[in-house]
Amino acid sequence: MADVTESREEPAAASVLGLSEEWPEQAADAVVNAVDKVRNATTGPVVNLTRLSAYLVFGVFPLVIVLVLGTIATVRGLEVATGRAWAAHGICGLIFISLGTFAWSRRPS
Numbered sequence: 001m002a003d004v005t006e007s008r009e010e011p012a013a014a015s016v017l018g019l020s021e022e023w024p025e026q027a028a029d030a031v032v033n034a035v036d037k038v039r040n041a042t043t044g045p046v047v048n049l050t051r052l053s054a055y056l057v058f059g060v061f062p063l064v065i066v067l068v069l070g071t072i073a074t075v076r077g078l079e080v081a082t083g084r085a086w087a088a089h090g091i092c093g094l095i096f097i098s099l100g101t102f103a104w105s106r107r108p109s
Helices: 023-082 085-105
Strands: none
Touching: 023 085
């Protein structure tokens, strides 16, 4: 007598409540997806605001300091060069008025 092995495929086993055996995995995936959506909705804007503040602190703030110190150095240098404080202030005033007039002419209407 020859041994014949029969291959039987078992249908997807159902639990007592009629759910598939993979329901815990599906439930865990649903919970993870829900938590990801809530996290993205709540912490996403906070992360963007934090990045913006970091860029301002480390990018714009040093630039403002350089501009202020550069202006002070320009006025002091003009005072030394001309020998008169009023002349240095007048020259810097003309420069700033010219820059302001240019910026005003370029503004959107």
